[in-house]
Amino acid sequence: MPESSARERIVDAAFDLFAERGYDATTVEDIAARAGVGRTTFFRQFRSKEHVVFPDHEQLLTAIAARLATATPRTAVVGVSEAAGLVLQHYLEEGERARRRYRLTRSVPALQERERAGIRQYERTFARHIHGWLGGTPETLLRAELIANAVVTGHNHVLRAWLRGQLATASEARRAFRAAMAEVESHVDVPGREAAPAEALPAVLVLRDASDLDRLLPQIRDLLG
């Protein structure tokens, strides 16, 4: 019998129970029981009751770091924008669960803080790479932090608008995201902007199969048009 993984069952059970009884009224034991696992297994999969609300955070963080690692000072602008875009894309694909999480975090202060802690990790990752592109000297540290914060703030701004339903479709969200990134670039001096004008660079796409193409097509069209 093709059972889903224990981790996935725990996440589903948690979100269902949180929606039914609320976060505080749901105990870890309740979640474990509905997921069909022991309380011990819950804490093996997630460090705390709060962490189960953001099950893909670790994976997203490493994806961002990997994308930033491939960029150079010359390709910093597009690299930073794409790395932030990974997070947006993940939420867009997550769909309804992202909306449920948004409602949860809005009503539970502890989860709001947990989310901010995760966002802070994004900022640190961005700042670390940007600082490296700027030379890594103490004099450029503040500037790197300012840029990183601006990028993450811009991203969150668009993400929240989509979560609230102010941006109806995914492509509309992506359009707003590019506008926000442009505004961020106009307010802070991201390194490499003038050195590498976007028009001069050819676009290289790596697609595994047709589903990738379908999924990315709107973005590709937008970038080219």
Add this chain to the structure above:
Amino acid sequence: MPESSARERIVDAAFDLFAERGYDATTVEDIAARAGVGRTTFFRQFRSKEHVVFPDHEQLLTAIAARLATATPRTAVVGVSEAAGLVLQHYLEEGERARRRYRLTRSVPALQERERAGIRQYERTFARHIHGWLGGTPETLLRAELIANAVVTGHNHVLRAWLRGQLATASEARRAFRAAMAEVESHVDVPGREAAPAEALPAVLVLRDASDLDRLLPQIRDLLG
């Protein structure tokens, strides 16, 4: 007998015990016992064990809001800078306790998150006022957040340098703070800068007594010279 307040005794007991045994190895009951109060009273004074590490946070937050409330779009630049300066000044006056807190937060992740949560409140306060000066429309919200984050980031940058001992004296810290605020202003467009050149405005000082003058003299001199 002129006993110090219970709140103050709790804070002193907590910092002493954290330095002796470490944060995790100190229980709330330990703190209450050394302070000569019941465990109940501890939680009446501080919402949690973490909050006792930042006893003046609430007061600082209201001081910032009060300072920002007196500013207008014309005086936004100096208002924002001074409001952030209130926090720096508080830490400088706090002296050794600020250093102890810094060592604590560096080694205890839970306290690091608590500190970030407090910083986030500062950002929100700044963003709210700046947003008002920008008109309070949805279009200016992102810009207000960007400016607020930049100001707070700049402040924290200087504060951390002082806490680490990289800035020896208080006046050196204040000088670095003004430099950081200038860099922030050069990266983001703080409203009111060009509309109200600093040279054209007279300086109005309100001093309660001579100690105020002594304390503020270095800043006054720097501003005028």
Add this chain to the structure above:
DNA sequence: GCCTAGACGGTACGCCGTACCGTCTAGGCT
């Protein structure tokens, strides 16, 4: 067919944070 490593469920415990209790004391009213 055996044997070892790793994942599992179960149990016990320390401590946090909350709710609620009765007690005590300062300060206003008659």
Add this chain to the structure above:
DNA sequence: AGCCTAGACGGTACGGCGTACCGTCTAGGC
């Protein structure tokens, strides 16, 4: 002066989180 109410206090009890540790079971290599 005597009373009386409001608020702060210490004490107790409890639910729940997160950790440590235990014995058990199962998959995979020799």
